Amino acid sequence: MTKITQISGKGVPVKGNEIDTDRIIPARFMKTITFDGLGEFAFYDARFDEKGNKKNHSFNKPEFHGASILVVNKNFGCGSSREHAPQSLKRWGVKAIIGESFAEIFAGNCQLLGMPCVTASTQEVEVLQDFLEKDPAVMINVNLEESSVSYTDSSISVSISNSRKKDLIEGTWNTLGLLVSALPKTRENAKKIPYLNEFK
Amino acid sequence: MPIHRLTFLTLFIHQYFLMAENLFNKVWQLHEVQKLPSGESQLFIGLHLIHEVTSPQAFQMLREENLKVAFPERTVATVDHIVPTATRQRPYKDNLAEQMMLAIEKNASEFGVKFYNPGSGKQGIVHVIGPELGLTQPGMTIACGDSHTSTHGAFGAIAFGIGTSQVRDVLASGCMAISKPKVKKIEVTGLLEKGVYSKDVILKIIRELGVKGGIGFAYEYSGETFEIMTMEERMSVCNMTIEGGARAGYVNPDQKTFDYLEGKEFCPKGNAFDLAKEWWKSIATDSNTKFDASYKMDVSKLAPMVTWGINPEQGIQVTENIPNPKDFSGGAKETAEEALEHMGFEAGQPIAGTKIDVAFIGSCTNGRISDLREAAKVCNGRKVDPGVKAIVVPGSEQVAKRAMHEGLDKIFSNAGFEWRFAGCSMCLAMNPDKLLGRQLSASSSNRNFKGRQGSPSGRTLLMSPAMVAAAAIEGRVTDVRELM
Numbered sequence: 034m035t036k037i038t039q040i041s042g043k044g045v046p047v048k049g050n051e052i053d054t055d056r057i058i059p060a061r062f063m064k065t066i067t068f069d070g071l072g073e074f075a076f077y078d079a080r081f082d083e084k085g086n087k088k089n090h091s092f093n094k095p096e097f098h099g100a101s102i103l104v105v106n107k108n109f110g111c112g113s114s115r116e117h118a119p120q121s122l123k124r125w126g127v128k129a130i131i132g133e134s135f136a137e138i139f140a141g142n143c144q145l146l147g148m149p150c151v152t153a154s155t156q157e158v159e160v161l162q163d164f165l166e167k168d169p170a171v172m173i174n175v176n177l178e179e180s181s182v183s184y185t186d187s188s189i190s191v192s193i194s195n196s197r198k199k200d201l202i203e204g205t206w207n208t209l210g211l212l213v214s215a216l217p218k219t220r221e222n223a224k225k226i227p228y229l230n231e232f233k
Numbered sequence: 234m235p236i237h238r239l240t241f242l243t244l245f246i247h248q249y250f251l252m253a254e255n256l257f258n259k260v261w262q263l264h265e266v267q268k269l270p271s272g273e274s275q276l277f278i279g280l281h282l283i284h285e286v287t288s289p290q291a292f293q294m295l296r297e298e299n300l301k302v303a304f305p306e307r308t309v310a311t312v313d314h315i316v317p318t319a320t321r322q323r324p325y326k327d328n329l330a331e332q333m334m335l336a337i338e339k340n341a342s343e344f345g346v347k348f349y350n351p352g353s354g355k356q357g358i359v360h361v362i363g364p365e366l367g368l369t370q371p372g373m374t375i376a377c378g379d380s381h382t383s384t385h386g387a388f389g390a391i392a393f394g395i396g397t398s399q400v401r402d403v404l405a406s407g408c409m410a411i412s413k414p415k416v417k418k419i420e421v422t423g424l425l426e427k428g429v430y431s432k433d434v435i436l437k438i439i440r441e442l443g444v445k446g447g448i449g450f451a452y453e454y455s456g457e458t459f460e461i462m463t464m465e466e467r468m469s470v471c472n473m474t475i476e477g478g479a480r481a482g483y484v485n486p487d488q489k490t491f492d493y494l495e496g497k498e499f500c501p502k503g504n505a506f507d508l509a510k511e512w513w514k515s516i517a518t519d520s521n522t523k524f525d526a527s528y529k530m531d532v533s534k535l536a537p538m539v540t541w542g543i544n545p546e547q548g549i550q551v552t553e554n555i556p557n558p559k560d561f562s563g564g565a566k567e568t569a570e571e572a573l574e575h576m577g578f579e580a581g582q583p584i585a586g587t588k589i590d591v592a593f594i595g596s597c598t599n600g601r602i603s604d605l606r607e608a609a610k611v612c613n614g615r616k617v618d619p620g621v622k623a624i625v626v627p628g629s630e631q632v633a634k635r636a637m638h639e640g641l642d643k644i645f646s647n648a649g650f651e652w653r654f655a656g657c658s659m660c661l662a663m664n665p666d667k668l669l670g671r672q673l674s675a676s677s678s679n680r681n682f683k684g685r686q687g688s689p690s691g692r693t694l695l696m697s698p699a700m701v702a703a704a705a706i707e708g709r710v711t712d713v714r715e716l717m
Binding site: 049050051053055056059060061063064065066067068078082083106107108111112113114115116117119133134136137138141142145146155194195196197199200203205207208209211212213215216218219222223225226227228229231232233 | 263264266267269270271272273275277279286287289290293294298300303307314315327329330332333336370372373378379380382394395396397398399401402405406407408409410411412444445448449475476478480501505508509511512543544563564565567568571661662663670680682683684685687689690
């Protein structure tokens with residue numbers, strides 16, 4: 034599996050606290066049995082009015098097209114556990130997210146897609162967002178090994194849990210193979226769980 | 234000192250000072266298969282609930298990897314999010330919904346998973362049917378591709394909402410990779426006044442601790458208020474734990490839990506039930522257990538709660554006025570401004586008297602029989618305001634059957650509510666039940682997010698089912714205690 038140590042690209046700011054997963058991908062776009070094509074619906078109702086006219090949203094601005102580092106504020110991704118939310122961001126082009134804080138299920142879903150969520154202080158996030166609005170072409174580097182984000186001559190320190198960092202750096206972020214290979218151990222462990230053994 | 238007395242002393246110290254443990258940690262330890270190289274736990278999942286929205290991609294991934302469902306006997310599927318509630322006619326008018334229905338039928342049958350389809354008598358919202366079938370039991374680990382899986386914590390289970398990649402993991406391995414959260418004890422005291430419900434308690438908890446307050450924690454709910462609550466009331470609280478940012482919340486199992494479960498289809502019977510009870514008691518939190526954090530609250534003076542904004546933390550008592558964004562600090566100020574703009578409300582205006590367009594009673598939070606009974610009491614002999622579209626969507630086919638047996642459907646229909654088939658319906662509007670334009674909805678559901686009820690500009694006020702009934706009758710937000 035791909036080892037993810039550094040991610041570089043242009044940034045895109047999406048300002049606001051408590052941006053929930055309904056806002057990232059409205060439920061009506063989840064009527065699908067695949068994740069294909071979800072990218073165009075990312076933040077749909079924040080990007081388009083009810084007549085389909087474009088609203089003022091950074092995902093609509095040509096200068097942010099091709100960006101891969103999303104910069105957000107507090108409790109991003111709260112609400113529903115729908116993986117459609119990170120899937121839509123990933124399919125739009127996002128490869129890493131820098132935020133003040135993330136909702137847990139959302140951050141876990143991102144991790145399983147190899148899309149790290151790293152946190153930074155309010156001030157550092159706001160400075161970066163403002164900077165991107167003035168200079169969208171600037172390249173950002175997210176360095177997981179050093180837990181830092183750099184752009185132009187600035188460098189800020191960011192946080193991600195040690196376990197997530199390790200999984201990304203070592204390329205073990207997709208947990209499926211590891212869990213399936215442990216099936217014999219899982220079955221052995223199940224023998225000690227009372228409700229699987231008639232409570233004996 | 235004689236040896237047996239030493240042993241007793243050791244046991245005493247062990248029990249009360251060293252090993253006193255909370256339910257969460259006991260259950261976690263039992264289900265932890267191993268520590269993964271990353272440091273996360275590989276946690277065995279004892280019950281995996283599945284629905285049509287978050288599972289098709291997971292089954293597809295299994296096919297691509299040539300994997301089977303590892304524990305089909307621990308896996309149960311139903312359909313709830315996309316089902317129309319006005320008619321059950323197949324194929325569904327909405328072809329996308331029909332495709333999702335066909336996918337879950339095919340996946341359940343191909344992978345050998347039990348599936349409760351509409352008409353089976355057991356279909357319903359996944360978090361309503363788990364408990365009512367007795368699938369949900371104390372001491373279990375439960376996962377489902379739905380954030381409101383926290384509901385099952387009401388039984389002393391530890392239950393997590395998961396994304397589709399984790400649904401895939403649980404299907405294929407019976408396990409998921411997860412870091413152990415800390416545990417925060419939330420102790421609530423006080424008797425609720427008539428007309429005040431467990432929904433009001435959880436809205437108050439979220440208001441006080443915030444929508445981010447629970448990040449990194451599981452909540453243990455305790456105290457006399459929870460001891461008095463029925464199982465269904467406990468479910469409403471645990472259900473909305475995720476709205477407070479905590480991924481799981483639970484109440485310790487007690488006699489009410491055992492009484493609720495006894496006789497349910499998948500609950501152990503006879504001697505096994507007695508053995509089960511003993512084990513369930515043993516996994517409850519020990520006395521003198523220390524927690525990572527704790528919070529105390531008294532609810533004896535609590536009035537019914539109503540949200541005024543765009544996240545569940547933005548709630549007030551129905552007797553209060555909408556707050557001024559200036560009264561908040563940090564990011565909450567901007568969120569309050571954004572909320573007032575979306576809702577079209579003015580700071581300082583009372584929430585009571587706000588005119589509503591739609592009344593929705595249902596959802597995994599408040600679509601159970603006791604919710605319908607409380608709402609029906611308010612509607613009995615009254616009429617829904619002519620300006621209000623009002624619907625009741627039972628949480629499951631079993632709830633619907635019971636309600637009809639008690640004549641609740643007639644009370645609602647006579648009042649002017651539409652009586653529907655079971656499903657998630659207008660909680661998230663993935664089926665034809667949606668708000669139109671800027672309609673304002675009084676809703677017994679769990680989320681007041683922008684666009685949540687199907688119209689991007691639609692607006693939602695969260696409240697208890699009895700408060701929704703009162704709003705429907707009066708056509709505006711009303712303190713239900715005035716109608717009692």
